[in-house]
Amino acid sequence: MIVTFILNGQPVSKDLDPSRRLIDVLREDFLLTGAKEGCGEGECGSCTILMDGLPVHACMVLAGQLDGHRLLTIEGLSASGELDILQQAFIENNAVHCGFCTPGMIMSAKGLLLQNPDPTEEEIRTAISGNICRCSDYRQIVMAVKDAAARLRAQGGAR
Amino acid sequence: MTDFRYVGKDDSVFNTQDKAAGAALYACDLHLPRMLQMKLILSPVAHGKVRSVDASEAEKVPGVAAILTWQDVPQTKYNRGRVRASEEIPDQETIFTDHVRFVGDRIGAVLAETKEAAEEAASLIKLDIEEYPAYLSPQQVLAGTKVPIHETDQVIVPEVVAFGDYEAEKGEELQLLSSSERTTHIAMEPHCAVASYHPASKSMEVWTATQSVFGARSAVATLFGLDMQKVRVYKSPMGGSFGCKQEMILEPLVAAASIATGRPVKLELSRAEVMMCTVLRHPIGVLTRGKFDEDLRLKGVRLDILLDAGAYQTISPDYCLSMAKKINWTYDMQSAEVHSASVCTNTPVSGSYRGWGGPELCFVMENFMNMAARRYGVDPIELRKKNVLPPWSVTKVLNFNLGSLPFAEVMGKGSALFGWEEKRKLYAEQGHRCDKDGTPDPNGRYLRGVGMAICTHTSGYFPRRPDWGTLSMKMEEDGSVSVNVNIHDHGCGSVMAFQKIAGEVLCMDPGKIAIPEGDTLYNAIDNGCYTSRSVFVLGRAVMETAKELKEQILDYAEKLLETPKEELVCEDSRVFPAADPDKSLSYSDIAYYAADKAHGALFVTHTYEPASNVGPVSADFAEVEVDTYTGHCRLTDFACVHDIGKAINPEVCRSQIGSAVQNGAGMVFCEQIRIDPKTGAIQNTSMERYHVVRAAELPNVKVEFLEDESADGPFGAKSIGEAALVPVVPAILAALNDALGSGFSAVPVTPDKVLSFLESAGKEAAR
Structure with missing residues (x-):
């Protein structure tokens, strides 16, 4: 079926098997390999992207569900070539280690900041509890999200 | 403490820009022309003999290129843990087998144009297996x-x-x-490897997130009779290992399939397969x-x-x-x-699992010491103070010096950082009953308790086997530096640690020092990134090699600046006489001078052989809350003092401890692969049913480093990555036992066990 949606700001119309998983469509058809498959069952969060501004697991969404929706992947955050504030904050707060969970983690954090520009530490920990990082106790990730939130508020909010 | 320019300062790990942009390419992101996807055919029975494999339906799936079984590949027995062919260890495993020995043993594989076709075909394979009695314990x-x-x-x-x-x-x-x-292990990156065999030249390339490219090369070259110089193994970025990528599990399989088909082959395991058929x-x-x-x-x-x-x-x-x-x-x-x-x-x-026996032994000994402290009614710290080895002790096994062993100091500082005495007293006085926020309350729903454990760990192989680091380092014309060292960053920042070490010695920005990871074609043979040797052995080798390169720079500078070496100062990639800083040369000036007018390249090689193995000592303190209604346990506070010698990149070292606490808390509370006692199959091959401790269930871990800079590691550093995990499990278990008044010595202590303990304790009290 022809599926029409917005991918990282660009309108897309593509003939897709509606039963294919979004993660495969992104990685194989659009060569957007930032979203990673860590479990394939919506438990680890490594493939998190935003659909209409809300975090979803790309392994749990099917191509047939994309019509009319707006998708933002990790690649869309730095489409201009510059890393965005959240990505910068992850780097500067040492919240990136092996990096496999990082794209999904950043997208979950992005989703949180779109809804809640000034989250508490507890709200951040709850928001990222669907994303597993095994390289830390999440402390640096929490710091990064807080830092990004403060910088974004100073700029007038997340977009 | 010495003040350094780069060492001891916080820096993000190597390649964070690409990782944060989603642009870092792991093995699973690699795609080669004509590449086939591999799907393993796994045994559904725990023990048996495969009589036949019926692939007739599978072959009909469009896109299937080949179906391989044990009959199509070498049946040479090997040991996946062998790093060099000369190691004498038992050989039992084969690439594929008809004598299947567990649910998940490899019978064969499907090779197809797409992942979907390979999966569909594999599901259509019909196996005829004679079942043998299975021995599950x-x-x-x-x-x-x-x-x-x-x-x-x-x-x-x-x-x-x-x-x-x-x-x-x-x-x-x-x-x-x-x-x-x-x-x-739950490394976030499931195992994946790519092999490309070139039949005309009989050469092989393998991309894999391994801890030893030489181990992978040895396995592939030996199994398939290839010349070692024609087998090139590249270490791909690693999405965590924790030991699961130490052994040569996937590399022989993709190599066999690439030889059999003459095409590049990728094998990317699902999470269930990682649980079933890796390690x-x-x-x-x-x-x-x-x-x-x-x-x-x-x-x-x-x-x-x-x-x-x-x-x-x-x-x-x-x-x-x-x-x-x-x-x-x-x-x-x-x-x-x-x-x-x-x-x-x-x-x-x-x-292999993070710590390789260290956490296991510590678990056993610290459980024993905590039990003894309870039995004798003494503070666990006091019991340990009476019994720990004094500083600079020589161990009675293998007779080598264990280093400064500051047990008293880590316990003292840890106790203060955690508030050990106050917490211990507070909870004990109130019968451990608390309300949700931890305030003692005799009618509270929750129980809180505290526990501690200590340990030391290894820093490399010395003296168990010969160890060394051989590497080369060169300066380019623009003054930047490249290092050729057999490093395998697990994602925990060893490359950045090396950049900082070299930058410190060479007085230049670590960002201008390139340290590509393991590549068998260029690296000198090495023991691999095991046994906490990366920073202690290879890092020191980087330091020594950088010193030699600096000598070459100074040799030229001495002549060009007409100033004796001893009076020259290096700073920010420039060298100048201490007395006349304005008369300076850049490293680039010197590199051009060497190439244009002198002896050519600025290039050194060096071999460092460690002559010590000092243990990083640590003390961990945990506070656990038990919900008496649900049996659910939660880590509410954790403090660790770690004798790191010198933290090269402190914030990254803190992450290692945080990671270890997460890992250990999982082992105490929930992490467990359950085997069906009837079939031998894993009952929970999914992350929905294999629980790890999540962000919302963890406290901010308090960490303090002891940095006496006494060790032979670079700038006095000792190991951290594995050591961080060693005392975590017994410390948390002790806190749980303190809260409950129990004597659990088996982990995990899942909520059902907590509830049945509370039930029997309740009956006991009512009697």
């Missing part, structure tokens, strides 16, 4: 196997590690059986006996270790010895006897 195997799992080496009893005469020791003997269940942490049972004198001094211990190796021995016999040889690293004692056995069973393969 070491006890069953030791009772006798009617159909052996292996003809030889089914049970291996390693040498007894002993000193003194334990039996002759006087004093009351205490006993404790400690055990832990299988766990899976799990050993289930262990250890009976500890120990004797104390009237002053509560530990006279001696005897350990009987039973290790379930799973279906193949692989590294398990060594794992027993790795536990045994650490017996005299923490406690001073007159005698010790460590007996062990590594037993094959019809269960998934056990193998």
